[in-house]
Every structure is written in structure tokens, then in C-alpha cells.
Amino acid sequence: xxxxxxxxxxxxxxxxxxxxxxxxxxxxxxxxxxxxxxxxxxxxxxxxxxxxxxxxxxxxxxxxxxxxxxxxxxxxxxxxxxxxxxxxxxxxxxxxxxxxxxxxxxxxxxxxxxxxxxxxxxxxxxxxxxxxxxxxxxxxxxxxxxxxxxxxxxxxxxxxxxxxxxxxxxxxxxxxxxxxxxxxxxxxxxxxxxxxxxxxxxxxxxxxxxxxxxxxxxxxxxxxxxxxxxxxxxxxxxxxxxx
Amino acid sequence: xxxxxxxxxxxxxxxxxxxxxxxxxxxxxxxxxxxxxxxxxxxxxxxxxxxxxxxxxxxxxxxxxxxxxxxxxxxxxxxxxxxxxxxxxxxxxxxxxxxxxxxxxxxxxxxxxxxxxxxxxxxxxxxxxxxxxxxxxxxxxxxxxxxxxxxxxxxxxxxxxxxxxxxxxxxxxxxxxxxxxxxxxxxxxxxxxxxxxxxxxxxxxxxxxxxxxxxxxxxxxxxxxxxxxxxxxxxxxxxxxxxxxxxxxxxxxxxxxxxxxxxxxxxxxxxxxxxxxxxxxxxxxxxxxxxxxxxxxxxxxxxxxxxxxxxxxxxxxxxxxxxxxxxxxxxxxxxxxxxxxxxxxxxxxxxxxxxxxxxxxxxxxxxxxxxxxxxxxxxxxxxxxxxxxxxxxxxxxxxxx
Numbered sequence: 001x002x003x004x005x006x007x008x009x010x011x012x013x014x015x016x017x018x019x020x021x022x023x024x025x026x027x028x029x030x031x032x033x034x035x036x037x038x039x040x041x042x043x044x045x046x047x048x049x050x051x052x053x054x055x056x057x058x059x060x061x062x063x064x065x066x067x068x069x070x071x072x073x074x075x076x077x078x079x080x081x082x083x084x085x086x087x088x089x090x091x092x093x094x095x096x097x098x099x100x101x102x103x104x105x106x107x108x109x110x111x112x113x114x115x116x117x118x119x120x121x122x123x124x125x126x127x128x129x130x131x132x133x134x135x136x137x138x139x140x141x142x143x144x145x146x147x148x149x150x151x152x153x154x155x156x157x158x159x160x161x162x163x164x165x166x167x168x169x170x171x172x173x174x175x176x177x178x179x180x181x182x183x184x185x186x187x188x189x190x191x192x193x194x195x196x197x198x199x200x201x202x203x204x205x206x207x208x209x210x211x212x213x214x215x216x217x218x219x220x221x222x223x224x225x226x227x228x229x230x231x232x233x234x235x236x237x238x239x240x241x242x243x
Numbered sequence: 244x245x246x247x248x249x250x251x252x253x254x255x256x257x258x259x260x261x262x263x264x265x266x267x268x269x270x271x272x273x274x275x276x277x278x279x280x281x282x283x284x285x286x287x288x289x290x291x292x293x294x295x296x297x298x299x300x301x302x303x304x305x306x307x308x309x310x311x312x313x314x315x316x317x318x319x320x321x322x323x324x325x326x327x328x329x330x331x332x333x334x335x336x337x338x339x340x341x342x343x344x345x346x347x348x349x350x351x352x353x354x355x356x357x358x359x360x361x362x363x364x365x366x367x368x369x370x371x372x373x374x375x376x377x378x379x380x381x382x383x384x385x386x387x388x389x390x391x392x393x394x395x396x397x398x399x400x401x402x403x404x405x406x407x408x409x410x411x412x413x414x415x416x417x418x419x420x421x422x423x424x425x426x427x428x429x430x431x432x433x434x435x436x437x438x439x440x441x442x443x444x445x446x447x448x449x450x451x452x453x454x455x456x457x458x459x460x461x462x463x464x465x466x467x468x469x470x471x472x473x474x475x476x477x478x479x480x481x482x483x484x485x486x487x488x489x490x491x492x493x494x495x496x497x498x499x500x501x502x503x504x505x506x507x508x509x510x511x512x513x514x515x516x517x518x519x520x521x522x523x524x525x526x527x528x529x530x531x532x533x534x535x536x537x538x539x540x541x542x543x544x545x546x547x548x549x550x551x552x553x554x555x556x557x558x559x560x561x562x563x564x565x566x567x568x569x570x571x572x573x574x575x576x577x578x579x580x581x582x583x584x585x586x587x588x589x590x591x592x593x594x595x596x597x598x599x600x601x602x603x604x605x606x607x608x609x610x611x612x613x614x615x616x617x618x619x620x621x622x623x624x625x626x627x628x629x630x631x632x633x634x635x636x637x638x639x640x641x642x643x644x
Contacts, residue, residue, distance in 0.1 A: 067557060067637050088561050095559025106554045106641065110259060120558045122248045167558070 012079050014175055014207050015041040015064060020073035020083075022059050022230075033059040034070070035230040041209065043174075046201040048218040049211045050241070051227030058179070060227065061211050065098060065177045066090045078174065095123055099168030103180035105160040107152040113139065113163045114148040120171045138170040139163070142196060158189030165196065169206075176200070178210040182217055194220045215242045244564050253571040256544075257579070264576060267540040270533025271580030271617050272587055277526035279588025279613040280595060285519025286609070287592075287601035289512055294602075295436040296508040300374045302469035303504040304479055306333075306486070309497065322498035324461035327449065329489060337481050339470045343370035344462040346452045352445065353418040354406045361402050361443050363419060365452025366466075371430075373468040381413050381428030384448055392450030397428035399442035419445055422455045435600075475503050527616070533580065534620035541573050541628035545635075552632050553640025566633035573625020574618060581617025585610055 022034040034056045041047055051057040062068035063075060066082060067090070075083045082093060094100075099120075107116045117135040126134070139145045142162040152160050161181060168176055178197065182190040198220060200206045210221065215238075218224050224241040226234035234241045257264045308322035327344065334342040346365035351358060368383045370376070379400065388395050396417060403412055412426040424447065433441040453460050467482065469475045479501045486499055545552070552565060560568075589605060596603045 062638050065557075088563075091556065091559055091561040094557065095561075098559075100557050102641070106550070106557075108551050108554060119555070122252075123244050123555075123559045123561070123564055125245050127245075128248075171559070 013040040013042050013076075014078055015039075015209075016074075016076040017063075018074040018076070020060075020063060020070045020075060022056075022063065022068070023071045032230045034063070036073070037227075037230075037232050039225060039232060039235060041207065043207055044201070044205045045223060046198070046208045046221045047210070047223045047225060048221040048238070049209060049225045049227065050213060050215075050218055053213075054229075055227040056230040057211055057225075057227045059230075060225075061177060061179055061209070064175075064209060065100065066093045095120065095171070097174040099171065099173035099176045101161070101164050101168050101176065101178040101181045103183040105152070105157070105164045105184070107160055107163055107167075109153065110151055112149050112151055113144070113155065113166075116152070116163055117167045117170050120167060124171060135166070135170055138166040141169065142166045156189075157185050158192055161185065161189070161193050162196070165193075165200075169200070174207065176206055176208045178208060180211055180213070182212070182214070190217065218242060244560075244567075249564075249567055249571050250575070252568055253575045256572050257576060263540065264579075267537055268533075268576050268580030268583065270536035271530065271577045271620065272533075272584040274526065274530030274533040274620075275581045275584025275613045275617050276587030276591055277529055278523055278616065279585060279609055280591030281522035281526045282519055282609045282613075283588070283592040283605065284595045284599070284601065285515060285522055286606060287596050287604060288599075289515040289519065290604065291601050292511045292515055293508060296504055296511070298375065298433065298436055298441075299504060300466075300468055302472060302475050303373065304467040304469065304475060304482065305502045305504065306465040306467065306482060306499060307463070307502070308499050323490070324463060325465055325499075326460065326462055329486070330462060330465055332489065333465065333467070333482060333485065336485055337478060339474060340478055341369045341373050341468045341470065343367050343373055343466045344449050345370065345464045345466050346449060346457065346461070347463055348452065348457055350420040350445075350456060352402065352406055354412075354415070357406050359402070359405045361399075361445055363452060363456065364444055364446045365449045365456075366446060367449060370446070370466060373466050376433065377431040379429045379431040381426070383428060389448040389450070392448055392454055394422055394424045394451060394455065395427045395448070396424040397430060397446045398426055399430050399444040399446075400432040401440055401442040402445055403429050417445070419447070420456050422451075424451075438600075475505055479503050530616055530620060534577070534624040537573055537577055537621065538624035538628060541569065541625055542631065544572075545569065545628050545632045548632075549635060549640045549643040552635050553637045553643065556635065556637040557641060562633045565635075566629045569629035569632045570622065570625045573629065574621035577617045577621030577625070578614075581614045584617060585614055588613060 017037050017039050020034055020037045021032065024031045024033060037060060049057045049061060059068070063070050066077070069085070070083050073083065074081055077093065078097070082090065085093065108119070114132070114135050117138050118131045121131040121134060136145060136148065139148055142165050144159055144162045144166065147155060147159055152163070155163065182193055185193060194217060197208055197210070201208050212218050219238045219242065222237060224234070224236065224238050225232055226241050308324055311319050311321045313319065330342055330344045343366045348363045349360060350363045351360050367389055371383065381397065383397070384395060396419065398412060398417070406412070406417065412429065414425065416423045416425055430442065435441060467478070469478050482501050483497070487497060490498060555565060592605065593603055
């Protein structure tokens with residue numbers, strides 16, 4: 001069992017960014033979405049990423065989530081330098097080690113909750129019987145097993161986000177990435193979802209990185225990375241970073 | 244990813260949009276259906292031509308006068324008919340053949356209160372052997388009857404049925420034109436050839452038709468059968484040489500021609516085969532158009548499902564997973580269309596052959612080629628949309644509304 005927030009020296013970090021740059025365009029139209037970013041995230045941490053829009057936090061998340069590659073710099077994911085991985089290698093990384101939760105839930109329409117949760121396992125080649133079992137377990141762990149046969153359109157926002165979290169958890173990822181997971185939810189469900197994420201972090205030592213622009217959401221995490229103009233300007237507990 | 248899951252995913256996607264899937268596959272259904280129907284009808288026509296010609300008699304040669312031409316100053320030049328003398332000379336001079344004159348006309352037949360128009364044929368007994376007629380009942384002509392142009396006739400089964408119904412025609416007198424003829428024989432049914440009923444015929448001795456019905460001694464054509472297979476080309480040359488001598492020397496253009504029915508059969512068969520290919524090719528174009536329809540809808544589907552594809556890629560679908568999913572979807576669509584097309588093609592063949600009075604024969608090769616083509620079209624036209632889907636950038640795809 002790895003304790004949350006263990007000291008950096010004792011274990012290998014899950015994420016280590018070294019001088020990451022992401023540049024779009026060239027010459028006069030060059031845009032530096034990320035301009036030399038360095039940080040590490042240790043196993044078991046619950047980190048929020050904040051910043052105004054256009055600050056580079058989304059670009060950073062895409063690189064952390066292996067959806068995109070940096071223009072320069074090194075990105076060590078569990079010690080592997082994945083910055084130069086090709087599409088297929090990145091897809092395998094996402095499939096085996098990452099779970100995604102999106103602001104707009106991104107469940108596949110006209111497909112039941114259970115089938116949505118099964119999807120990552122389908123791409124992993126897990127057999128149907130085992131798949132079903134694991135998907136049901138994941139749905140149960142987010143408290144929504146009774147909605148397994150419902151299509152996303154028949155579920156409330158909070159329920160959809162729970163299904164999405166179950167889908168992210170079903171392949172037992174090393175890292176859970178959440179992109180404004182509460183952005184489309186009301187206050188009450190926001191609290192529910194945040195509580196669920198905290199619980200996963202506490203009870204299962206799941207490392208979570210969450211993008212948010214709401215300080216009241218960020219305070220539920222232990223560490224805040226604050227971006228401005230493609231640079232990491234602040235890094236610390238919410239109480240220090242959030243004014 | 245397991246193959247079974249890929250297929251399930253593709254079929255679910257097809258089932259989710261039933262009407263659209265059907266309309267997309269419709270192009271393939273029509274394409275495969277028309278390829279199968281066209282080729283089958285062509286094959287049936289070829290078969291029917293072959294059967295028609297062989298039913299006329301084997302090793303058959305037909306000698307007729309050349310058709311009327313326009314001479315100098317636009318004068319019509321008609322070729323003189325043959326005579327009985329020509330027929331007899333051929334019979335004596337060329338070995339290994341059967342020869343019979345043929346004099347054709349149409350006359351009304353009357354028996355009791357029945358009236359019917361049939362073709363009248365003046366010839367000799369050899370004609371029956373040359374043209375493969377078998378006697379059903381009665382007898383052939385006596386040599387003496389031919390000699391003296393007796394008023395006797397042998398009738399085909401259609402004439403028998405229409406004129407006599409259930410009563411026995413043998414020994415009864417049938418009025419042909421203004422001549423009364425005793426029925427001495429009935430021929431076995433032969434069926435139709437090139438749309439002509441071969442049994443709607445009254446056969447009489449050559450002289451009887453010439454003198455009593457037509458009132459001239461012309462012989463319209465000469466029917467010849469080579470007794471040995473493979474000798475028709477030689478015999479044709481001999482006939483030509485002989486008739487050239489008899490009809491005014493070798494200096495001028497021949498005023499007659501000899502048709503070798505084997506040659507005609509080969510030519511016709513070749514023609515129908517070419518036509519079959521042509522029809523099949525035209526039908527294949529509609530298959531191509533069907534393929535473009537599939538590509539079109541698959542591209543629309545990829546655009547429509549951009550976000551879904553983005554989700555799949557984000558949660559770990561590899562390039563090949565997405566590629567195969569869309570390719571299988573396109574191939575499954577076109578194969579479903581192909582299957583339905585096979586049904587449509589078989590039904591179409593059935594109706595077309597019935598309407599054209601052709602034999603209904605299905606060839607497994609044609610069906611398999613038609614179906615195989617549909618699968619091929621699915622792969623070819625599914626490839627581009629599938630590649631487009633597989634190469635989507637997940638970040639942009641997820642942002643797609």
C-alpha cells in the first residue's frame with residue numbers, strides 16, 4: 001500500500017514533466033501553449049489544475065493524458081519517456097494505465113451504461129463474461145449498479161458522470177484524469193461527484209489530476225497547479241494558491 | 244480487440260439506423276441483383292439459341308437464292324429460284340449427304356367447321372430425317388405419292404390439335420387452300436424455335452405444293468444434312484462449286500448462298516455471349532455506383548460520429564481498432580446488400596426468363612461472383628472512410644459538436 005502524498009524521494013513519480021513546450025504554428029503566428037513546464041506528480045496525489053482560459057491547462061492535460069505529444073521536453077510517465085511515442089503506443093498507454101472523465105460526460109449515445117463501461121475492456125480484448133462482471137463491479141463502486149441497463153439519455157447529469165467515472169475505473173488505471181468533471185453539474189451533484197473522487201483517492205490510493213476553474217472545487221484537492229500564459233506560476237496546497 | 248466484438252459493434256451500428264442502412268445497401272442490392280439477373284438471362288439466351296439450332300437438325304446446310312440486290316441504275320436484280328433438277332443433281336453428285344427441297348407457303352386449313360392458318364411445306368421424305376422430325380402415328384409418303392404429286396399430307400401436332408381436337412385425323416381429308424388432302428401421318432411435337440412453332444405445319448409432297456397450291460415449279464431452298472460429323476465445310480464448298488457451274492459460271496458474283504448452321508450456331512452463341520458480358524458490365528457499373536453510395540454514407544457516418552470516435556480513441560482504441568470497426572461496418576453493409584441482391588437477382592431471373600420464354604437455370608458461379616463483388620466493393624469503398632475515422636485527432640474529435 002502506497003500512502004498518499006509520500007515523499008518524492010521514496011517512490012518513482014507517476015508524472016514527471018521536464019521543460020515541456022507545446023508550440024503551434026511558426027514564425028510570427030507562433031503560439032506557445034506551454035512554455036517550459038516542469039512538475040512531478042507522485043502516486044496517490046489528488047491534484048487540481050487551474051488557470052484562466054488560454055493559460056495552457058488544457059494543453060497540459062492533453063499531454064498528461066497521452067492524447068497529445070509535446071513539441072519539446074521530456075515527459076516521463078511511470079519512468080517511461082513517452083514524449084516521442086507514436087499514436088499506437090500512446091493508445092496502448094491510455095488503454096492500460098489511464099482513465100478519462102470529461103466535462104460533458106462523453107458517454108456513447110444509445111448504448112446502455114453497462115455497455116459504455118465495458119468499452120475499455122472490449123478494446124483490451126477481455127472476454128464477454130469477465131467484462132460484464134468487471135463493468136458491474138465498477139458501476140457498483142460508484143453506486144449506480146441499478147442503472148446498468150439505462151441509456152445515457154435516461155440518466156441525470158450526476159448519474160451520467162458516475163457512469164463515466166465507472167468507465168474510467170473499469171480498467172484499473174494508474175492515473176485518473178478529470179477535465180472539469182463538475183462543469184456541467186449543479187451544486188449538489190458537484191458535491192456528490194467530488195466526494196466520490198475523494199473517496200477513490202483515499203480508499204484506493206488512486207492518483208487523480210483534475211482540471212477546474214472553480215476554486216470551490218479545487219479546495220477539495222490537496223495540491224493546485226496554477227497556469228498563466230503557458231507557464232506554471234504556482235504550485236502548492238489550495239489554501240496557499242487560491243487567494 | 245476480439246474479432247467477435249468488432250463484428251458485434253458493426254452490426255449494432257447498422258441495426259441502429261435501419262432505414263438508412265437499407266437505403267445505403269439498396270445501391271448494392273440493385274447492383275448485385277442486376278448483375279446476377281442480366282448474366283443469367285444472357286446465359287439462358289445462349290443456351291436457348293444452342294438448343295434451337297440443334298433442334299433444327301445436326302450438320303444442317305441450307306441453300307437459298309441470294310437476296311435481291313440493286314444493280315446498275317437501281318434496277319432490282321432478283322436471284323432465280325432453284326429447280327427440282329438442282330436438287331437431284333446435288334443428290335447424285337455429292338456423296339455423304341441427304342438432300343430435300345423446301346417449298347414454303349401459308350394457307351388456310353379447313354376441316355369440318357374449323358378454320359386455321361398454317362405454314363405449308365412441300366418436300367420429300369428425307370426432309371424429316373434432315374430436320375429431325377419423328378412420326379407420331381401414321382406413315383411417311385409413299386415414293387409413288389411423291390412421284391405423282393398425290394394429295395396427301397403429314398400434319399404437325401399443333402395442326403392436329405387445332406383442327407381435329409380429339410378426333411382421329413388419319414384417313415380424313417383436310418382442305419389446304421383449295422385442295423383437299425388426305426392426312427396420312429402425324430408428327431411428334433418439336434416445340435418452338437426462335438419463336439416459331441415448328442409443329443404448326445402441314446407437310447406435302449413437293450409436286451403437290453408446286454402444282455396444286457402455288458402453281459409454279461420453283462424450289463425456294465434446299466435442305467442438306469451431312470451424314471458424317473465434321474464434313475459440313477467440305478460439303479459446303481462442293482455445293483458451291485456445283486451450283487456455280489449450273490447457275491451461270493464462276494465469273495460473276497454468286498446468286499445463291501449456302502448457310503452452314505453449325506457456323507450460324509457458333510456465331511449466334513458468340514454474339515449472345517458478348518451481349519451477356521456487355522449486360523453484366525453495365526450492371527457492374529450500378530454496383531460501382533452502389534459502392535460510392537456506401538462510401539458517401541460511411542463518410543457522413545464518420546463525421547456524425549466524430550465525437551464517439553474521439554471517445555473510443557481516448558479510452559484506448561488503437562488506429563487499427565477504429566479502422567477495422569468502420570471497414571467491417573462497410574463490408575457488412577455491402578454484404579447484406581449483396582445477400583439481398585442475390586435474392587433479387589434470382590427473382591429477376593425467374594421473371595425475365597418466364598417473360599422471354601427462356602429456360603430458368605441458375606449458375607452458382609454467377610451468384611458467387613455477384614456476391615463476391617459486393618464484398619469487394621465494401622472493402623474498396625469502406626477503406627477511405629475507415630482510414631479517415633482511424634486517423635482522427637482525439638482532441639479535436641472530442642471537441643466536435
